[in-house]
Amino acid sequence: MANQTLLDDYRALNSTHWLYTRNRDRLQFLYESYVGGEEYRRSGHLTRYNLETQGEYDARLTNTPLDNHCQSVIGTYISFLFDFVKCR
Secondary structure (H helix, E strand, O other): OHHHHHHHHHHHHHOOOHHHHHHHHHHHHHHHHHHOHHHHHHHOOOOOOOOOOHHHHHHHHHHOOOOOHHHHHHHHHHHHHHHHHHHO
């Protein structure tokens, strides 16, 4: 009986929660969008045009500036929140 309990505990510790499994791709996209720059470029999230070859897509991806707007907007918003808290 004790061995079965240990085995069940071991399985529970090594399993992945179903919510994480279901949302893994979305969470990865959000992380790459937040980090931006080279991480976003390597991920290939730039929308591909119809009839675009792989070479054309790679060239466009290389020449597209990938400024990290997510991180700057979130940083600005957080600074406003903490400035508001500081003023009170």
